Amino acid sequence: MSALRSAIDELASVPDEELSDEELDANLGEVAHARDRLDVLQTRWMRLQSERRGHDRLGYSSPTAYLKDRGRMSAGHARRIVSMANVMVKASVVTRAWSDGRISTDQAGLLLSLVEVVPEEFAAAEEALVEIVEPLSVSDTGRALEYWRQSVDGPGELSEETQLARRGVSLSKTMGGMRRVDGWMTATAGHALETALETLMPPPGEDEERSPGQRRHDALEDLARSHLDHGDTPTVGGEKSHIMVLADPDALKGIAGGTHESLDGEVFDVETIRRLACDSSVSRIVFGPQSEILDVGRKTRVWSPAQRRAIIARDRHCVEPGCDRPPDWCDIHHKTHWADGGDTSVDSGELRCRYHHTKEHSRQARAHLRERRRT
Ligand SMILES: [Zn+2]
Ligand SMILES: [Zn+2]
Structure with missing residues (x-):
């Protein structure tokens, strides 16, 4: 550990102006790589810590509570590490590829999230899956794995019927007439809304002062107003589908x-x-x-x-x-x-x-x- 600390100290002591453009690029790549390898260690050791019930001994209610405090992280971040720690022993090929730096922490997280969803299918396909996602970006990894999951598991928990049961939007009036909007939309409804809002939200200019949330609010208002102004609801007789x-x-x-x-x-x-x-x-x-x-x-x-x-x-x-x-x-x-x-x-x-x-x-x-x- 002291070797790690002094290696970092040494890197940090190089003045910025002494870094060439090539070195800067190479360093950023190496740092990302090193971080991923440290992530593997952290996850492995968290696994050990929960097995030894270290959190209990130190007075924490759970491994997540322990890590959140020890690492000063958000609950979400700590939870993610703990859940990866819980399943990593069931995915030795993923863990090896992750330690070797062949896949990143984000990619490993996506792979590990499937271990308990489709245990048998995952075990049978683990090697092939790692090979498939190795050259991919994180978002393509997510897409490829979602395709694979659906091919072995069907729509599963996220079936349209489940989404329909969970759907709902509340619009409540609060102080001063301000409204609070909150809720869940199905994948298709959400996609339609996003597509509509995007057409009303041109990319922000340089002097844009509104936050993304404020721009979305304004686009929603435009959407409502244009509907009220033109009143053209989509009809069965007219051109319908706007989803490609x-x-x-x-x-x-x-x-x-x-x-x-x-x-x-x-x-x-x-x-x-x-x-x-x-x-x-x-x-x-x-x-x-x-x-x-x-x-x-x-x-x-x-x-x-x-x-x-x-x-x-x-x-x-x-x-x-x-x-x-x-x-x-x-x-x-x-x-x-x-x-x-x-x-x-x-x-x-x-x-x-x-x-x-x-x-x-x-x-x-x-x-x-x-x-x-x-x-
Ligand atoms: Zn009906
Ligand atoms: Zn039909």
């Missing part, structure tokens, strides 16, 4: 593991992709092996305006028994998904409000799953 997703043919059939994400890289589960594609314009773009675009198909409206009007006239409102949401709140659902060969005719479509549309797709997905298990 990338999906391969397998994803549209409900098979995970290929491509199913938004343009900016948020991974949606395949059932969400199927629901979005159930009533929206679909364009076909064929990519070659080097991601070059080979062909762009015509954008085809799945339901023609005439078919939409006929279905609205027949159903009047959401077809779910007991639900009378009007057409403006509804999608037109394919009773048999077009990706599964269902046709697009007045007979094969029905009005479903966004909520019951999602419910119906979850119901179908569960039925599919049962069928696949039987065969």
Whole structure:
């Protein structure tokens, strides 16, 4: 430990002006690397400390409380280290790659977060996963691992149905009429809101004085005002989908593991992709092996305006028994998904409000799953 301290002292004593540009760049890389290696040690020793119940002996309620105080860290930071310490022995390949500096602490954290979610699958795939994420950035690592998790675990805890159950936004009036906004949005609703806000939030100029939160507030107000001014709610007869997703043919059939994400890289589960594609314009773009675009198909409206009007006239409102949401709140659902060969005719479509549309797709997905298990 004293060798470590004096090595750091020596580095710190070099005056800034003596560092060449190349040295500066090399040093920053080395420091990041050294930090990651120290992280491995810290995590390993925290594991030992909890095994020996050091926190108990020293009067702390938990390993996290101990580390938070000892390292003067935020609770979140301490919690992350402790949870990595708890699972690192179950992931020896990850731990080795992390100690060798082949993957960073952030990448190791993402890998270790899967150890207890899908234990058997993780153990079987650990080596391959480390190899896959090694050359990737942290965000690409997260994306690759989320794809892998969905391929072995399905939507799991984050299924659309769970998200729907948890959704809710509160808007409460406080002193002076100020409002407090708080809540949870589903992945698709949140993505739609983000996309809308982004169009209203140009990149900040040099003399921008507003914080990101204040700019978001102002964009939300613009959104509300423009809605009130123009009053053009999206309707069933009009152009609908403003969400762009990338999906391969397998994803549209409900098979995970290929491509199913938004343009900016948020991974949606395949059932969400199927629901979005159930009533929206679909364009076909064929990519070659080097991601070059080979062909762009015509954008085809799945339901023609005439078919939409006929279905609205027949159903009047959401077809779910007991639900009378009007057409403006509804999608037109394919009773048999077009990706599964269902046709697009007045007979094969029905009005479903966004909520019951999602419910119906979850119901179908569960039925599919049962069928696949039987065969
Ligand atoms: Zn549908
Ligand atoms: Zn409904």
